[in-house]
Amino acid sequence: MTFTLATWNINSVRLREALVCRLMTEEAPDVLCLQECKSPVEKIPFAAFEALGYRYMVARGQKGYNGVAILSKLPMEEAAAEDYANLGHARHIAGQLENGVTIHNFYVPAGGDVPDREQNVKFGQKLDFLTHMRDDFMAAKPQKSILVGDLNIAPREDDVWNHKALLKIVSHTPIEVEHLTQVQAAGDWVDVTRKDIPEGRLYSWWSYRSPDWDGADKGRRLDHLWATPDIASAAHSSRILRAVRGWEQPSDHAPVFATFDL
Template identity: 55%
Template sequence: MPPERGPFHVRPFARRQRDRYIARRMTLSIASWNINSVRFRIDAVERFLREESPDILCLQETKVIDGDFPAAPFRALGYEHLVINGQRMHHGVAIISRVPLSADDRLDWQANGEARHVGVRLENGLRLENVYVPAGGDVPDRELNPKFGQKLDFLERMTAWSAALDVPTLLVGDFNVAPLESDVWNHKALLDVVSHTPIEVEALARLQTAHGWVDLGRRFYPAPQRLHTWWSYRAKDWALSDRGRRLDHMWASPAIADRAVAHRVCEPCRSWLKPSDHVPLVTEFDL
């Protein structure tokens, strides 16, 4: 990959982005989006960055090896700092930022080398962890469906990691679990559907309790408010049927959660040209 340049290297569009960043430097906005192939949907990503202008964007399911990651469009928009953990055709995560990043790590919670996590430290000491939890296949039974067992094991490894955390941390990504009844379009209809089964919900609850994570989505939009981040491609009209699930999350250590001042789900992105089946989340922090 090309060498990183300073955070305020000026290009025509990047100059405007830089000026906006300087004007609001007391706040930090962090976005998370399962993009379902960053190269195929690079136009949507660029549009999102122009319209929302987050300081940091965490991507999941990038589906590209590190050497082929499309870094140039991000740098042209002023996002000079890229930390990538890629894999050909499958999985892959990345953190793209206008502010400096350091101390990156890549944890193998899947225990098989899949590219599902990347973490960084910001200059203010905040840890940012970006994760893509396995979907878990179609059958919610460990014996009949090994993928489901791998998902549960992944969550348990995350739980052990969370219990040992001793620094302020923000955990974001596609968790592939919709934990609350109001996180899905029909609780009763989805009780036996992977992503909303009681065993997955219980595993996610253990993960949350292990560190005292604060669910930022539900802090700003308390249950039972409707809050969805994913709609299947199978629906002819996703908005009309609105059979959504909240699979994407932002969780924060309590001290960081107290500094969150806004959180939004960018639902209109689901109607853009060549959309991902997920939409971005954005949280703003007063740091």
């Protein structure tokens, strides 16, 4: 079985319904994982996606905030939905395909602007969320699993436009990178994107604050696609669709793709 999977922080699935449909039409991933849907589940425009062949959906939603969904052309059932760090946020959903592959879709808290949990509650929530993820994966080593989502951390020096300039900026601070490294190690997760594209600067997010986002290219790789070692070698053809960031009224994130032969 071969399937292509994409992950995309859509920044409002209702506002950008047309962009989701465009991606489904032009790129046709078999599975599309969305974050920051900003919608109750019942108001996600599922009928439009179903008409394009995405007949299966598992999701967790909130009004105007957070929200994760997995849309699939392949039969899929909900496998889990955890409230990490007990925040009461819709930030995780997992679905299982008929071949037994479990897909975890995460939206890790952004963490605010100040990288200090004493001064910034949101930063503490982010670290707690990652610690909870680590402990979960350590307790139950995942197998035959894929983890995707907006993890809101750019871990490598070449995952940001300027390593030294961003060391004190939330999303690239050493403490965040260390927490994400522990999450990855706890599940033995393989960074599929970097397995396929091991060298060079690679970004999936460009700020709305930069009108010349493409020319300035001050990006960060905040969106990730991982797999457990038992299936990571079956992954290939990783890519980030940078051009999508230039669509009309876009999300500030670009979708990340990989194909699996399982």
